[in-house]
Amino acid sequence: MARLVEIASRSRVAVEDEEYERRLAICSGCPDLQYGTTCRHCGCLVQVRAKLADSTCPYPYASQWL
Numbered sequence: 097m098a099r100l101v102e103i104a105s106r107s108r109v110a111v112e113d114e115e116y117e118r119r120l121a122i123c124s125g126c127p128d129l130q131y132g133t134t135c136r137h138c139g140c141l142v143q144v145r146a147k148l149a150d151s152t153c154p155y156p157y158a159s160q161w162l
């Protein structure tokens with residue numbers, strides 16, 4: 097997983113560790129996180145998505161990351 101995060105961060109702006117951990121903490125408490133890794137709404141690995149600065153939480157009608 098760390099390798100995937102590193103690869104994804106090469107070509108896109110990444111958030112600082114504090115914001116990354118904040119986003120992941122929200123995901124870990126979200127009922128739509130599947131298998132501890134995958135967002136039900138976008139099908140992406142949240143450990144990767146949360147690292148990218150321009151990513152948003154796709155929760156319907158209201159981002160959970162705000």
Ligand code: SF4
Pocket residue numbers: 122123124126127128129134135136137142152153154155160161
């Ligand atoms: S809906 Fe948002 S908070 Fe929930 S798992 Fe997906 S990205 Fe994380």
